Every structure is written in structure tokens, then in C-alpha cells.
Amino acid sequence: MSLSELIAPQPPVGAIPSFVAIDQVSDAQLARYAELIHTRTGIRILPQKKMLLSNRLRRRLRATGVKDFEKYYQYLKELPPRDPEWDAFFQEVTTHETYLFRDKNQWDWLRKVYLPERSASVRTTGGRPCMRIWSAACSTGDEATTAACCIAACLPAFQRWQIRILGTDIGVEAVKQAKTAVFGQRAMHLVPKDYCQRFFTKAKDNEVWQARPILTDMMSFRQHNLMAPLHERPFDLVFLKNVLIYFSKPSKAAVLHNIRATLRPGGLLMVSASEGVSDLLHDLERIESWLYRKPVS
DSSP states (O other): OOOHHHHHHHHHHHSOOOSSOOOOOOOHHHHHHHHHHHHHHHBBOGGGGGEEEEHHHHHHHHHHOSSSSSHHHHHTTSTTTTTHHHHHHHHHHHHOOTTHHHHTHHHHHHIIIHHHHHHHHHHHHHOOOEEEEEEETTTTTHHHHHHHHHHHHHTGGGGEEEEEEEEEEOOHHHHHOOOTEEEEETTTTTTTTHHHHHHHOOOOSEEEEEEEEHHHHEEEEEOOOSOOOOOSOOOEEEEEEGGGGGOHHHHHHHHHHHHHHHHEEEEEEEEEEGGOOOOOHHHHTETTTTTEEEEOO
């Protein structure tokens, strides 16, 4: 079925588009959309999210001109996997709510424990001063930028290190925003004042902050679905926070299998304590309720 067959006749200029659904998805439609989303992303859409899903789908109806929820579902089902509409669809139905320095105790650990230990280890062993970090489900880049702030502030002579912070997200628009390294006031509300002055430039209108090259030179961003393997060199530290709460247990297991493959021996995985994955990480050493280490052998 072509898109033209699914689009309603366009109304006169100024008229209310008649093809835009004004009700919610039905229970049967919710179930089909939920299965579609789960199959492609691993994310669960619960029945309680019926209104939220309806509102977000309605934006895709307006954007595409497709007549209703049922026709849009049919349209998606017939699209090839790499069609841009899939990206737009996932952008709507996944959440991208975040801010810098979320979960203070974890960032305190990074600054006061992890980075000093890494620095001391390199000095003692004469190892290469390099560090690879992955911010999985990075949203608009707040987490990756926070990691860069901590490194710039707390890792001695960090300019002599080879540092790569990779941020990935399933949402194309979120990745585009992350690449700009621009943040609003709300995203910045927990950033220490001295970090704001050292690592960001404030816009003249006082509404947004731009990360400086001292941070952005460490970071790169690209699209990635956590249900698929990430083909990268091993990472020293992976952030997988505030995302698995939306996944079914089999999907959590699949994601964590992919994550393990990206960790170097002795590498660390940081999660959110509330995500309920401890029983799926039994093969990793538990350091905190939110921190796990991959065995060296």
C-alpha cells in the first residue's frame, strides 16, 4: 500500500485537518503497536500509556498525512527497515527526558574514585593513558557531556590522554541535538557553577549553554539500537542508565548480552539501581547496586 492511498484529501488552507485522529488508539491497536515497538526496540508500552502513545502517534499522522491510527500501523508494517519514517516513529515513542549530573552519587564516584584510580594506575604501571566510555541511550547528550566535564575537571593532565566518549541513541533527532552540545537552563540546573564557567559558553539571551571544545573534542554521537550489537573496540566504562526500566525481561537480557560484549576485561557497567537487572548480571562482580565489573578472566 502506497502512502498516497493512506493520505486523506488535504483540507483548504486554514481548515482543521479532518484526517487527524481526535480519539485514542483502541485496545487492539495499542496491543499491535506495543508488539511492533517491542519487536523493533525491546521497549514495553504498557496499557496505562494508551493516552501518551495516542498523542505521540497523532503527531506522526499530522506529519505524514496518514488518515488514522490503523492506516499508519499498516503503513509502518510495509516500510523497509531503513526508511526514515521508522526513525521519526521511534523518536516520538521513546522518551528523551534527561539533564546533566543526574544521579549525583554516581558522578561523585566517577570524580572522586574512578578517575583518581585510573590516573594512579597509569602512573604506577606505565600503561597507555587512554580511556573509552560509552553512553548508551544517550538521549540529547547530557550524560556524555557530564562525563566529559568530570574528566576535564578531575583527571590530571587529561589532555595527554586518548579519550573517546561515544554517545548512542535510537532517536535520530536526539542524536542530532546531542551533536550540537547545546543545553537549556533546565538541563544545566545541577552543573556546578565553576564547571559552567570553565566548560560552557552562555548565550547572550541567557537561555542556552554551549559546551566548549575542551568537552566536545572528547565526544562523538551516532544512532544505535541497543537490541543490536555495537561493533566497537572494548570500553572501559559503559553507562546504561534509566533506560532498561522500559524493556521487557527478555529484551533486557538481550541488551545486556550486547553490552557485555563491549566491555573490556575489568571494564565497568553503570546502571540505575531501580532498573531491576541484578539477576541478569550474576556473571559480573557487583560493586554497588548500580555498578558492576566484568571479570578479568
